[in-house]
Amino acid sequence: MFDTLKAQPADKILALMQAFKDDPREDKIDLGVGVYKDAHGNTPIMRAVKAAEKRLWEEETTKAYTGLAGDPLFSERMISLVLGDAVSRETVSAVATPGGTGAVRQGFDLVKMANPDAVVHVSDPTWPNHLSILKHMGLPVVPYRYFDSETGGVDFTGMIADIAQSKPGDIVLLHGCCHNPTGANLTQGQWTQVIETINSVGAVPMIDLAYQGFGDGLEADAGPTRQVAKSCPETIIAASCSKNFGIYRERTGILMTVAQDSGTRTVTQGTLAYLNRQNYSFPPDHGARLVLMVLGDEGLRADWEAELEEVRTGMLELRQMLADELRTLSGSDRFAFLGQHRGMFSRLGCSPEKVEKLRAEHGIYMVGDSRMNIAGLNRDTVPRLAKAIIDVGI
Numbered sequence: 340m341f342d343t344l345k346a347q348p349a350d351k352i353l354a355l356m357q358a359f360k361d362d363p364r365e366d367k368i369d370l371g372v373g374v375y376k377d378a379h380g381n382t383p384i385m386r387a388v389k390a391a392e393k394r395l396w397e398e399e400t401t402k403a404y405t406g407l408a409g410d411p412l413f414s415e416r417m418i419s420l421v422l423g424d425a426v427s428r429e430t431v432s433a434v435a436t437p438g439g440t441g442a443v444r445q446g447f448d449l450v451k452m453a454n455p456d457a458v459v460h461v462s463d464p465t466w467p468n469h470l471s472i473l474k475h476m477g478l479p480v481v482p483y484r485y486f487d488s489e490t491g492g493v494d495f496t497g498m499i500a501d502i503a504q505s506k507p508g509d510i511v512l513l514h515g516c517c518h519n520p521t522g523a524n525l526t527q528g529q530w531t532q533v534i535e536t537i538n539s540v541g542a543v544p545m546i547d548l549a550y551q552g553f554g555d556g557l558e559a560d561a562g563p564t565r566q567v568a569k570s571c572p573e574t575i576i577a578a579s580c581s582k583n584f585g586i587y588r589e590r591t592g593i594l595m596t597v598a599q600d601s602g603t604r605t606v607t608q609g610t611l612a613y614l615n616r617q618n619y620s621f622p623p624d625h626g627a628r629l630v631l632m633v634l635g636d637e638g639l640r641a642d643w644e645a646e647l648e649e650v651r652t653g654m655l656e657l658r659q660m661l662a663d664e665l666r667t668l669s670g671s672d673r674f675a676f677l678g679q680h681r682g683m684f685s686r687l688g689c690s691p692e693k694v695e696k697l698r699a700e701h702g703i704y705m706v707g708d709s710r711m712n713i714a715g716l717n718r719d720t721v722p723r724l725a726k727a728i729i730d731v732g733i
Contacts (some may be wrong), residue, residue, distance in 0.1 A: 341425040351467070352706060359704045369704035370711035373519070374587060374684060375553075375650060378717040385585045387412070387643035391632040399628075404621040408613040409593075411437025413627040416634040417495035417593045420557070421548060421578050429601040434488030434615050435622040438590040439549050439579025444472055444610045446545055446575045448614050450477050450510055451478060459510045459545075460502060462486075464708060468511060475639070481505075486521045488688035491676025493523050498564045499536055510575070515548035515684020516560040520710035524554065524681050530563045534570045534650075545575040547641035552583040552647045554681035568597040576583070580630050582683075583647055589626025654683065657716050664725035674728075682712045689733045 355371040374382050378707075386545040409415065414433040422431065436442040450457050459478050461469055462485035473480050481504075484497030502511055508617070513533070518524055525533065537544050544567050551560045568574045581592040596607050615622060633639045663677035677685050687709040689694075703724060705711040716724060 355704055355706065358698075362702060362704075364702040368704065368715065368724065370703065370705040370713075370715040370724075372715070373683065373712060375582060375585065375675070376712075377428075378653075380715075380717075382585065382587070383624070383641060385640040385646050387633045387646065388584055388586060390630055390642075391629045391636075391639055394630055395625075395632065401565070404636060405624050407607070407615045407621060408433070409622045409627055410624065410631065412632040414593060414595075416631050417578065417580075418595060419577065420634060421551065421593075421595065422565055422597070425522045425560065425569045426597055429604065430597050430599060431595055432598075432604055432611055433593055433595045434611040435624075435627050436592040436615075437623055438575075438581055439547070439577055439592040440468060440472075441467065441590065441619075441622075442577035442579070442592040442594040443547060445611070445614050445618065446473060447476055447478060448618070449575065449594075449596070450543075450545070451476065452610065454508045456508065457510055457533075459512055459631070460505050460542070462514065462518070463497075464515075464520055465512065466549075469547070470589045473556055482719055483511075484685060486523055486688075488686075490686055491523065491674075491680070491686075492622070493525060493529070495525070495529055498531060499605075502533065502536050503540060505537075505540050505542040509540075509542045510545050510650065510680050511537050511542050512545050512547065513563075515546045515551065515564045515576075515578075516554045517550035517684070519549065519682070520686055520706065520708065522680030522682055522685040523676070524711075525563070527566075528597070530566055532679050534567055538571060543573050543575065544571055545577070549579040550582050550682045551578070553651055553683060556651065557583075557647070571597075572600070575600050578624060584626075584630055584633070584643070586626045586629060589629070590623055591626030591630060595600075602681065603624055610686050616670050654713050655719075657713050657721060658685070660718070660721045661713075661725060664722055665728060668725055668729045683712050684710050685713060686710050687728070687733055693731050693733050696731040697727055700731065703727050 359369050359661050418431055436445055448668040458481055460483050463482035482631050483501035484494045487494040546564050548564055554560045578593050581587045659678045662674050665674035689709045691707045693707050694707050
């Protein structure tokens with residue numbers, strides 16, 4: 340049987356990680372891997388998470404399952420974090436998942452059950468794993484225009500025109516904040532137009548919210564998701580705790596649905612639990628337990644929010660430093676968009692050949708589409724990156 344299997348294409352980011360590891364140059368810079376790093380190149384455990392983990396170790400009395408949907412208290416606190424009071428709790432269904440990726444996969448499974456004929460419309464570009472999962476599941480995909488390489492911003496006219504071509508029951512996949520891989524976000528007014536367009540054609544929005552707190556702050560980053568959930572008849576939301584709680588390896592996420600017709604909640608909640616059962620039975624609890632502890636304790640939550648704000652503002656400072664350095668070296672504002680982007684990533688908008696020159700000539704590693712992880716920089720490496728960008732002619 341196994342002799343019929345075909346080799347799968349190598350993951351480009353994993354291959355980039357290995358190439359960086361094998362590079363003997365001491366001054367090499369890793370801007371490829373999508374995890375937060377501090378100025379020393381480490382991905383630290385957040386103070387509040389560490390304190391919660393110690394408390395959990397002392398207080399936990401069992402490792403028994405919590406339930407197919409996970410601990411209801413985890414869902415309640417995550418719903419509050421993501422949706423606030425934008426919608427009634429009676430309209431929300433939720434299940435814990437293994438990371439945000441698990442939530443995305445479960446969301447697509449839900450779509451396939453509810454409407455086997457649904458087409459999923461995704462931004463061009465989008466997180467590569469969106470496309471990989473959709474291809475594996477056999478769900479049809481149509482891209483909509485999003486990133487403008489010339490301006491480093493959003494091609495909003497193209498985006499609206501393409502979304503308007505979706506059909507009733509189709510899914511429009513949106514990034515809630517900190518667009519990955521471009522860093523280019525919609526304005527509040529543009530979100531309103533997106534909602535109006537989706538509603539006019541009868542499509543269903545699905546939001547991937549992986550970076551809440553990394554852009555303009557916890558509340559501001561949740562704003563678009565809340566606006567969509569409040570304004571659309573149905574919404575699917577996949578949220579991750581990997582980044583804002585720094586618990587990547589604990590695989591902690593949540594899938595939510597919002598339906599203005601609250602009468603569908605019982606069936607929807609049961610369906611989400613059923614999907615959990617089919618895919619991995621009971622979701623992992625350790626990371627979810629830490630999250631609900633941090634969110635439920637006044638002192639831990641205050642410390643978590645303070646540290647998350649330090650992370651956010653630190654990345655904004657690095658962005659502006661890079662934009663300013665490039666302005667000085669280039670004598671123009673053509674890189675100003677880097678200071679306007681939000682989250683960990685920005686996309687330079689250059690060719691794969693220029694990206695390869697950065698690697699070969701300067702030891703700077705980024706994904707071939709020119710996505711770079713701003714969190715991979717520090718005050719010492721920003722000038723080196725800026726000079727390299729100019730040297731290779733970007």
